[in-house]
Each structure stands twice: as structure tokens, then as C-alpha cells.
Amino acid sequence: MSDGRSGGPASFGDRLASAVGERSPLCVGIDPHATTLAAWGLGRDEQGLTAFGAALVDAAAGRAAIVKPQIAFFEAAGVAGYRALDATIRRARDAGLLVVADVKRGDIGTTGDDYALAWLDRDGPFAADAMTVSPYLGYGSLRGTIDVARRNGAGVFVLAATSNPEARVLQTAVLAEGPRTGRTVAAGIVLDVADDNRSVGDQALGDVGLVLGATLHLDDFGIDADAIGTAPVLAPGFGAQGARIEDLRALYGSRAEQVLVSESRGLLTDGPDGVAALVADRADRIVAALGAAA
Numbered sequence: 001m002s003d004g005r006s007g008g009p010a011s012f013g014d015r016l017a018s019a020v021g022e023r024s025p026l027c028v029g030i031d032p033h034a035t036t037l038a039a040w041g042l043g044r045d046e047q048g049l050t051a052f053g054a055a056l057v058d059a060a061a062g063r064a065a066i067v068k069p070q071i072a073f074f075e076a077a078g079v080a081g082y083r084a085l086d087a088t089i090r091r092a093r094d095a096g097l098l099v100v101a102d103v104k105r106g107d108i109g110t111t112g113d114d115y116a117l118a119w120l121d122r123d124g125p126f127a128a129d130a131m132t133v134s135p136y137l138g139y140g141s142l143r144g145t146i147d148v149a150r151r152n153g154a155g156v157f158v159l160a161a162t163s164n165p166e167a168r169v170l171q172t173a174v175l176a177e178g179p180r181t182g183r184t185v186a187a188g189i190v191l192d193v194a195d196d197n198r199s200v201g202d203q204a205l206g207d208v209g210l211v212l213g214a215t216l217h218l219d220d221f222g223i224d225a226d227a228i229g230t231a232p233v234l235a236p237g238f239g240a241q242g243a244r245i246e247d248l249r250a251l252y253g254s255r256a257e258q259v260l261v262s263e264s265r266g267l268l269t270d271g272p273d274g275v276a277a278l279v280a281d282r283a284d285r286i287v288a289a290l291g292a293a294a
């Protein structure tokens with residue numbers, strides 16, 4: 001890994017910007033659902049999960065910036081699943097892909113620090129480039145996690161407005177105290193993340209990203225797209241959950257260029273041999289959507 005300006009590892013934001021520029025802002029979800037494994041003739045065991053991961057990684061290589069293994073589907077197979085996950089992450093890194101571990105971790109500070117070391121330490125067991133984290137124990141509880149990430153040239157994606165409909169009542173609630181009084185919970189998180197990225201200078205993309213689902217309208221959550229600042233946006237919800245790549249600009253406005261279009265099940269419909277064509281289709285459609293007038 002090349003050195004960054006401070007002599008440490010290159011930042012996640014800079015590495016992500018390069019990966020997007022070289023390939024595309026597509027994030028290929030690696031979600032080995034039991035039903036898909038069965039349909040593909042694979043077992044929910046080390047061999048089957050490793051084969052699934054390899055098919056997705058090989059299809060993503062050269063076209064996607066990043067892959068996102070959903071840890072739940074590996075964890076469901078226990079220790080064997082974690083061995084398959086390890087093989088999948090290594091294969092992705094060897095292919096030049098960035099990896100965001102979709103673990104949705106979040107705990108009190110001292111506990112959170114060890115989650116971060118487990119997933120993001122460059123010499124740690126998984127050494128992913130980024131992980132998803134939940135701020136619902138308070139944004140401040142993520143401080144140690146973000147510090148570990150930055151020290152390792154890694155990043156985090158903070159859940160702000162998630163794609164699932166049942167999140168809305170919580171994430172649109174209005175804060176009654178603190179510096180973000182009067183803002184929605186989701187908008188408060190967006191502002192906290194933007195401040196965090198601003199605090200480390202002038203990277204084109206920050207190391208602290210946001211999860212803003214593509215199934216919702218930012219306005220409905222009280223979020224102003226400009227407030228996102230330099231945060232990269234992980235946007236699940238395309239494909240199986242109904243969002244359309246063609247709506248990228250309508251959904252994310254001034255920040256559409258910072259969005260990682262994330263799709264999982266939608267890339268699995270044509271079997272292992274069909275993934276590469278679907279990945280290419282999505283990458284082309286993103287380029288077309290971003291090329292279209294705002």
C-alpha cells in the first residue's frame with residue numbers, strides 16, 4: 001500500500017476515489033443467501049461459500065470499485081463460514097478490489113475499538129478496507145472506531161437513513177436536545193459525519209462514509225444533500241429493493257457523484273455464469289445515469 005501525506009497508509013477516501021475513477025462506483029454485494037446457494041448447487045459450508053465468494057469477486061474485478069460481503073450469511077455457517085469469508089476477502093484484495101465488511105457493528109467505545117481492530121487493522125484477522133457501523137449508541141461511541149480506521153488507512157460507513165421501511169419512524173424522529181436539536185436523527189448523523197471528514201482536511205472523499213438507502217427520498221428524512229460534504233455514500237436498495245440506477249441524480253442530487261451503487265440479490269438472478277454480465281450492465285448504467293443532465 002502506498003504511503004499517504006503523513007507518512008502513514010494512504011487514506012481510505014483517497015483509495016476509494018482512485019478505485020471509483022479506475023473502475024466505477026459500483027459496489028458488488030456478496031450475499032450468499034441459503035436459497036441462492038441451493039439454486040447454484042452450492043452447500044452452506046466452507047467450500048460452497050468460498051465458491052460463491054469467488055464467483056462474485058471474479059465478476060466484480062475490473063468493473064467495480066468495491067465489494068461488500070454481508071457477514072451474516074457467512075456467520076450463519078459458523079467457523080467454516082468465517083474461513084470462507086477470509087478466502088473471499090483475500091481474493092478480492094488480490095484482484096485489486098476494495099472490501100467493505102458489512103458487519104453493522106456499534107457498541108460502547110471500548111468494545112467498539114476491538115470490533116474495529118478485528119475488521120480494519122491492516123495486520124488483523126480480516127483487514128477489510130472499511131466496515132459498516134451503527135451510530136445508535138450515540139455518534140460519539142464511534143470515536144475510537146473511526147480513529148482505528150484512519151490509523152489503518154481504512155474507513156467506516158455510518159448507518160444514517162437505511163433502506164428498510166421500518167427504520168423510518170426512528171430515523172426521522174426529531175432530536176430534542178444537544179447540538180443538533182430540531183434536526184432529524186438521520187440529518188444529525190449526516191452533519192456529524194460531515195464534521196468528522198472536515199476535521200482532517202481537504203480529501204476529495206472522506207474516510208467516514210454514510211449509508212443512505214436508495215429506496216428513500218433524502219427530503220423525507222430532513223437531509224439536505226449538500227450537508228453530506230465529502231462523505232462517500234453507500235447506497236443499498238438498488239435492484240431487489242426497487243431503486244433504479246437511472247434515478248441516481250434524482251435521489252442524491254448534488255452528491256450523486258459520491259454514491260456507491262450497491263446491489264446484491266439483483267446480480268444473482270442469472271446464476272454464477274451470469275454475474276459478470278449483470279455487473280457490466282450495472283456499471284454501464286451508472287456511467288449513463290451520471291452522464292445524463294441533472
Ligand SMILES: O=C(O)c1cc(=O)[nH]c(=O)n1[C@@H]1O[C@H](COP(=O)(O)O)[C@@H](O)[C@H]1O
Nearest residue numbers: 070132162163164213236240241263264265
Ligand atoms: O449496510 C448495508 O449495506 C445496508 C444498509 C441498508 O440500509 N439496507 C441494506 O439493504 N443494506 C444491506 O445491503 C444489502 C442489500 O441487498 P439486496 O437488497 O439484495 O441488494 C444487504 O446485505 C443489506 O444488509
